[in-house]
Amino acid sequence: MNDTMIQTTGLTRHFTVKKDVVEAVRGLDLHVAEGELVALLGPNGAGKSTTLRMLTTLIPPTSGTATVAGYDVVARQREVRRVIGYIGQGNGAAHAQRGRDELVSQGRAYGMSTRDAKARADELVASLDLAAVADRPVSSLSGGQKRRLDIAMGLIHAPRLLFLDEPSTGLDPQNRANLQEHILKLRAEHGTTIVLTTHYLDEADAMAERVIVVDHGTVIADDTPARLKADHAGDLITLGFGSGGDAGRAAARLSSLSDATVSSGGATVEVRVAGGPRLVPGILRDLDAAGIAVESTAVNRPTLDDVFLNLTGRSLREGVVTTSTEEVAA
Numbered sequence: 246m247n248d249t250m251i252q253t254t255g256l257t258r259h260f261t262v263k264k265d266v267v268e269a270v271r272g273l274d275l276h277v278a279e280g281e282l283v284a285l286l287g288p289n290g291a292g293k294s295t296t297l298r299m300l301t302t303l304i305p306p307t308s309g310t311a312t313v314a315g316y317d318v319v320a321r322q323r324e325v326r327r328v329i330g331y332i333g334q335g336n337g338a339a340h341a342q343r344g345r346d347e348l349v350s351q352g353r354a355y356g357m358s359t360r361d362a363k364a365r366a367d368e369l370v371a372s373l374d375l376a377a378v379a380d381r382p383v384s385s386l387s388g389g390q391k392r393r394l395d396i397a398m399g400l401i402h403a404p405r406l407l408f409l410d411e412p413s414t415g416l417d418p419q420n421r422a423n424l425q426e427h428i429l430k431l432r433a434e435h436g437t438t439i440v441l442t443t444h445y446l447d448e449a450d451a452m453a454e455r456v457i458v459v460d461h462g463t464v465i466a467d468d469t470p471a472r473l474k475a476d477h478a479g480d481l482i483t484l485g486f487g488s489g490g491d492a493g494r495a496a497a498r499l500s501s502l503s504d505a506t507v508s509s510g511g512a513t514v515e516v517r518v519a520g521g522p523r524l525v526p527g528i529l530r531d532l533d534a535a536g537i538a539v540e541s542t543a544v545n546r547p548t549l550d551d552v553f554l555n556l557t558g559r560s561l562r563e564g565v566v567t568t569s570t571e572e573v574a575a
């Protein structure tokens with residue numbers, strides 16, 4: 246199964262706020278194949294939700310084109326909507342209706358017969374572990390349960406493509422892990438193509454086969470998490486010495502390592518290089534032979550945040566709040 250599910254070319258969306266133009270998405274070129282699980286990762290304000298809103302036909306692009314399952318998102322909105330499920334950022338709804346009834350109503354709204362909607366609701370209640378709570382009013386469910394119900398709602402009409410906008414924002418770590426497990430299980434059972442947005446680095450790393458890093462409305466990297474880390478970050482070897490002099494001498498020797506970035510400060514030397522754990526014994530032998538005593542060693546594997554830092558000079562963690570505040574003020 247390698248058909249194209251999403252294709253965008255030069256996808257662009259501007260918003261005019263008073264007289265200022267906000268370029269939320271700038272010339273985005275994306276390709277997602279049927280069956281893929283892709284994460285759009287980027288700081289607040291990067292343009293992730295705006296991209297999803299265009300792909301789900303909620304807002305039209307300013308320019309550029311996008312197709313979903315071969316249908317143009319502007320000219321063939323109805324066909325696009327039939328193919329997709331969209332679960333927006335936490336709706337916080339407090340319904341008096343029971344979860345199971347909500348699901349059936351949603352299925353009916355998609356044109357399913359009551360019988361089919363009920364059968365599908367039962368199936369989703371079972372696979373999303375909602376059996377114990379499906380007959381309670383939605384308003385009484387916990388955050389994690391509500392989020393799983395949201396996902397069931399988005400899946401009721403068995404879409405081929407599911408968009409999840411920040412699926413686990415607002416959930417505690419345990420509920421996040423649980424939700425991730427359910428999403429992966431659904432994916433395995435139904436082969437649904439999934440595009441999710443997140444600014445949780447570990448979520449993108451753990452779930453996605455492909456991570457598309459978006460910043461200021463454009464794609465800055467697009468690959469598997471493993472390759473992104475290998476290509477853009479490398480491991481971080483930190484060596485501690487007894488004095489700044491030793492650290493300086495060690496840094497000078499280590500600068501001959503190929504494809505490595507060496508920096509030193511105080512009595513510490515940091516080496517950013519691929520395959521760190523395999524290089525450490527050789528480095529220690531070399532420094533020992535040169536009469537430089539190493540007092541401590543640590544090797545840290547890279548994270549997607551290191552990738553982002555390397556690509557933009559900013560940390561995704563720090564950027565999460567700052568970027569959005571600056572842009573809203575602009």
Ligand SMILES: Nc1ncnc2c1ncn2[C@@H]1O[C@H](COP(=O)(O)OP(=O)(O)OP(=O)(O)O)[C@@H](O)[C@H]1O
Nearest residue numbers: 260262267269288289290291292293294295296572
């Ligand atoms: N309706 C709108 N009117 C004006 N500006 C908007 C509108 N929607 C989004 N923007 C702006 O467009 C930019 C991209 O926003 P968007 O919501 O797509 O980012 P995001 O990556 O999804 O962020 P988050 O992680 O916070 O959801 C931001 O600067 C935002 O302020």
